[in-house]
Amino acid sequence: MSQLSVNVELQRNAFHFSVNCTIPKKGVTALLGPSGSGKSTLLRIIAGLEKPDRGLLSSDSHIWYDSQKKIMRGPQQRRVGLVFQEYALFGHMTVSANIGYGVHRSIRKALVRHWLQRLELQNYAHDYPAQLSGGQKQRVALARALAHEPDVLLLDEPFSAADPTLRVHLRQQLKAVVQSLNIPVVMVTHDLDDIHYLADHVGVIVRGELYEFGTLTDVFNNPTTRQAAQALGWQNFLAVQSISSDSVSGKWGRLKLDREISPDTDWLTIRPEHIRLTRQNSSSDSLEVSIVESIVNGAVRILYCRLPDGNCLVVHRPWDEPVPAAGETTHLYFPQAFLRALADAGQAHKPITASHENNNLTSRTTA
Amino acid sequence: MATGAWENSTNGFIMTMNDWQAMSLTLQLATLTVIILLALGTPLAWWLSQTRHRFKVVVETVTALPLVLPPTVLGFYLLVLLGAHGPLGGFWQSFTGAPLAFSFGGLVIASCLYSLPFVVQPLQNAFERLDRRAIEAAWTLGASPWWTFLTIILPQGRRGFLTAIVLGFAHTLGEFGVVLMVGGNIPGKTQVVSIAIYEHVESFNYTAANNLSLILLAFSFVVLFIVYAINRRWYSGVAA
Numbered sequence: 001m002s003q004l005s006v007n008v009e010l011q012r013n014a015f016h017f018s019v020n021c022t023i024p025k026k027g028v029t030a031l032l033g034p035s036g037s038g039k040s041t042l043l044r045i046i047a048g049l050e051k052p053d054r055g056l057l058s059s060d061s062h063i064w065y066d067s068q069k070k071i072m073r074g075p076q077q078r079r080v081g082l083v084f085q086e087y088a089l090f091g092h093m094t095v096s097a098n099i100g101y102g103v104h105r106s107i108r109k110a111l112v113r114h115w116l117q118r119l120e121l122q123n124y125a126h127d128y129p130a131q132l133s134g135g136q137k138q139r140v141a142l143a144r145a146l147a148h149e150p151d152v153l154l155l156d157e158p159f160s161a162a163d164p165t166l167r168v169h170l171r172q173q174l175k176a177v178v179q180s181l182n183i184p185v186v187m188v189t190h191d192l193d194d195i196h197y198l199a200d201h202v203g204v205i206v207r208g209e210l211y212e213f214g215t216l217t218d219v220f221n222n223p224t225t226r227q228a229a230q231a232l233g234w235q236n237f238l239a240v241q242s243i244s245s246d247s248v249s250g251k252w253g254r255l256k257l258d259r260e261i262s263p264d265t266d267w268l269t270i271r272p273e274h275i276r277l278t279r280q281n282s283s284s285d286s287l288e289v290s291i292v293e294s295i296v297n298g299a300v301r302i303l304y305c306r307l308p309d310g311n312c313l314v315v316h317r318p319w320d321e322p323v324p325a326a327g328e329t330t331h332l333y334f335p336q337a338f339l340r341a342l343a344d345a346g347q348a349h350k351p352i353t354a355s356h357e358n359n360n361l362t363s364r365t366t367a
Numbered sequence: 368m369a370t371g372a373w374e375n376s377t378n379g380f381i382m383t384m385n386d387w388q389a390m391s392l393t394l395q396l397a398t399l400t401v402i403i404l405l406a407l408g409t410p411l412a413w414w415l416s417q418t419r420h421r422f423k424v425v426v427e428t429v430t431a432l433p434l435v436l437p438p439t440v441l442g443f444y445l446l447v448l449l450g451a452h453g454p455l456g457g458f459w460q461s462f463t464g465a466p467l468a469f470s471f472g473g474l475v476i477a478s479c480l481y482s483l484p485f486v487v488q489p490l491q492n493a494f495e496r497l498d499r500r501a502i503e504a505a506w507t508l509g510a511s512p513w514w515t516f517l518t519i520i521l522p523q524g525r526r527g528f529l530t531a532i533v534l535g536f537a538h539t540l541g542e543f544g545v546v547l548m549v550g551g552n553i554p555g556k557t558q559v560v561s562i563a564i565y566e567h568v569e570s571f572n573y574t575a576a577n578n579l580s581l582i583l584l585a586f587s588f589v590v591l592f593i594v595y596a597i598n599r600r601w602y603s604g605v606a607a
Contacts, residue, residue, distance in 0.1 A: 047503075047507050048506075048507070049503050049506070049507070074506070075503070075506040075507045076506055076507075076509050076510065076511060078507075079509075080507050081507070082503075082504065082507045084500045084503075084504060085500075086500070088498060088500035088501045088503070088504045089501070090501055090504075090505075090518075090519060091498075091501075091523070092522040092523065101505065101508050101510070101518075102507075102508025102509045102510070144504075144508070145507075145508075148507075148508050148509065
């Protein structure tokens with residue numbers, strides 16, 4: 001098993017990219033972030049398709065890039081399996097030829113047969129990519145990358161070309177394959193469902209910097225920056241104007257806190273499902289809001305509530321729970337355990353230096 | 368007068384030794400020109416398709432010049448360059464003892480320059496349309512740049528190569544002004560078909576001019592027909 005260490009910097013015009021992390025030896029590490037944040041750049045750097053300006057990149061004892069020693073191994077020398085966003089199959093070759101492209105002639109036949117069988121592509125061995133469905137193309141791209149017997153598997157938005165129904169099916173297939181691999185798997189995606197289904201570890205890249213990195217549960221429950229929290233699906237943000245020892249306040253009002261928070265805090269956040277409705281103003285751990293809209297989506301009722309400063313909060317309640325009608329006023333109660341303090345990325349908080357060995361990866365500002 | 372010459376010379380489809388030599392020389396010239404231009408034009412077209420260098424536009428302009436320059440202008444400068452007192456011609460003569468102007472070697476150089484854009488531009492267009500990710504995928508699968516060229520770039524850019532070959536070949540077949548300026552009209556040495564046709568017309572031998580013209584016409588039609596047919600097949604085929 002190999003471990004991938006990445007500590008690289010790159011400057012392209014105004015875009016600064018700086019990532020320092022160790023990708024675990026086994027399991028899927030998902031990289032999440034807004035468009036243009038540099039997720040795919042990291043994959044390209046690992047694959048050797050992009051040369052960083054500075055840093056070190058190694059897979060176990062093999063150094064792939066070292067700016068000090070002026071080492072830059074090309075993509076041909078790295079043994080990386082890369083599944084491109086829209087598969088990048090060789091259109092003039094059959095499925096078999098695609099899968100066997102990177103395999104030595106002496107073992108090509110056996111490996112191609114193995115991967116055709118493994119990914120249920122036997123019936124399409126002599127077809128061309130143009131004759132395949134989206135799901136079949138994805139399987140060919142995966143088989144081609146794995147037949148090469150890579151030390152690292154990189155997946156760049158592997159489901160972006162699939163419709164929602166196919167996406168569910170493809171996720172299941174991919175999970176079955178990658179679970180049996182003993183190599184680091186790095187997946188770039190912006191889809192939270194992909195991450196919840198496939199990932200063991202998550203990194204959040206914002207504006208070219210790695211801001212969160214850790215286990216799936218830890219990163220999703222404890223974001224540290226607003227930009228990372230947004231990428232992770234957090235929706236409610238209260239701008240903080242002043243912080244005292246037991247409370248925070250903004251244009252939206254004041255909330256009591258049972259702990260001290262960092263003076264760098266710019267935002268308070270809470271997940272929609274953790275906010276409760278109360279008709280009484282229970283002192284300073286609730287805020288008065290007016291209901292703007294109430295929508296039932298399956299078993300969840302989604303409430304859009306307007307704060308005194310005009311901003312909206314999203315609240316999720318069980319569909320059958322009685323709630324005030326649109327236009328009525330109510331109070332939202334924020335349980336202390338679920339409130340998180342965030343900073344703005346790139347301002348007070350520095351991006352983290354992450355290592356899988358150190359599980360306490362995120363420099364939390366709240367308890 | 369012209370009609371008389373036509374009537375006097377309608378003795379059937381007869382070609383003189385000079386005509387055959389002109390035909391043979393033209394085919395040799397066109398073939399050699401295309402081979403040289405593919406060897407030189409492919410890396411140039413690749414560079415033009417990939418680079419963001421500030422001199423790219425200069426190189427593109429120079430490459431396209433033969434498209435707009437009158438052949439006599441290009442021919443004149445080539446004559447100066449390749450002549451016994453020209454920089455290239457002088458060097459060549461001191462090295463080999465033979466002149467470059469009014470020789471087959473001079474014709475090849477002139478043809479290569481004159482047909483350069485007809486080979487480079489289709490190749491450049493083809494390279495710009497290539498699926499960059501497929502090339503990168505080949506690299507990550509261990510393919511060397513040369514192997515990637517043979518197995519990915521060449522097959523994916525085959526229509527561009529076919530167009531470049533046909534345009535380069537056909538354009539060389541039809542050269543007149545540049546060839547006349549640089550090579551003159553020496554039968555068996557520098558006289559190509561287009562000049563032989565001109566000479567036949569000048570001497571009112573319309574049958575001979577017609578014979579050569581018909582061969583060129585038929586040849587051009589057949590070549591273009593085959594190219595379009597192949598292109599159509601590649602375009603609609605599953606492997607396209």
